[in-house]
Amino acid sequence: MINIKHVFFDLDHTLWDFEKNSDLTFEKVFKKQQINTDLNAFLEVYRPINLEYWRLFRDEKVSKKELRYGRLKKAFDSINYTISDDLIDTIAIEYIEYLSDFNHLFEGTFEILDYLKDKYQLHIITNGFEEVQYKKMKSSKLLPYFDAIITSESVGVKKPNPKVFHHALKVANANQENSIMIGDSLEADIFGAINIGMPAIYCNFNNDVKTSDSYTSITSLLELKQYL
Structure with missing residues (x-):
C-alpha cells in the first residue's frame, strides 16, 4: 500500500464504540423518563431491530423520522411494553440529544x-x-x-x-x-x-x-x- x-x-x-455508547444513552433516557422495564431485555431486541432499520434507511426504504420512531416502537412491542407514541417521540429526541455525552x-x-x-x-x-x-x-x-x-x-x-x-x-x-x-x-x-x-x-x-x-x-x- x-x-x-x-x-x-x-x-x-x-x-x-456505538453499541457501548448507545446502551449508556438508553440507560440515561430510561431513568429520566421512568421507563419501567428491564433495560437489558430492551437492548437485546433493540440492537438487531436498529440494524434492520439502518439497512432500510440506507436503501432509502424509510425516512430519518421513520427510523427514529420505528426502531423504538418495534423494540417496545417486542418486549410487550405499552408506551404512547408521544413518549416514543420524546425518547427518540432525547436519545439523539444525549448520545454524544458518551465517548467510548x-x-x-x-x-x-x-x-x-x-x-x-x-x-x-x-x-x-x-x-x-x-x-x-x-x-x-x-x-x-x-x-x-x-x-x-x-x-x-x-x-x-x-x-x-x-x-x-x-x-x-x-x-x-x-x-x-x-x-x-x-x-x-x-x-x-x-x-x-x-x-x-x-x-x-x-x-x-x-x-x-x-x-x-x-x-x-x-x-x-x-x-x-
Whole structure:
C-alpha cells in the first residue's frame, strides 16, 4: 500500500464504540423518563431491530423520522411494553440529544490515529446523521485528526452508493488509487469502496466473518500498522 496518501474511516462501529455508547444513552433516557422495564431485555431486541432499520434507511426504504420512531416502537412491542407514541417521540429526541455525552472509542483509536496522522491525510465517510456525527467527534476529541468529514446527508445518498465515495474523493482532493477505506460494514464500506476501485480494510472486530481475497481484514485497529 505504498501509494496510499488518503485514509478514509467510517465512524460508528469502527472508531466510535456505538453499541457501548448507545446502551449508556438508553440507560440515561430510561431513568429520566421512568421507563419501567428491564433495560437489558430492551437492548437485546433493540440492537438487531436498529440494524434492520439502518439497512432500510440506507436503501432509502424509510425516512430519518421513520427510523427514529420505528426502531423504538418495534423494540417496545417486542418486549410487550405499552408506551404512547408521544413518549416514543420524546425518547427518540432525547436519545439523539444525549448520545454524544458518551465517548467510548475502540481500543487503540488514539494510538492508531496518532500513528497515521503524520503519514496520511485522514478523513471520515459516515452514513450517520450529520448533526449527531459532528457532536460525537467533537466530544470524543476525534475532530482534530480529520481533514474532510463527509456525511451521507451532505451528499443526498448513502454508502454504498458510488456518489458518496466519489464526492468524498473530490472533497479530499484524492483519487481511488491513492486512497483506502476502513470500516465495519462489508456492504456499505468495503464493497462500496471496492466497487469504485478503492482498496479497503474490513474491521472484523468480532472475528465472525470469513476473510476474502478482495479486501484486507483486521480484528483490532492497531493491526493497521501492518498495512499502513
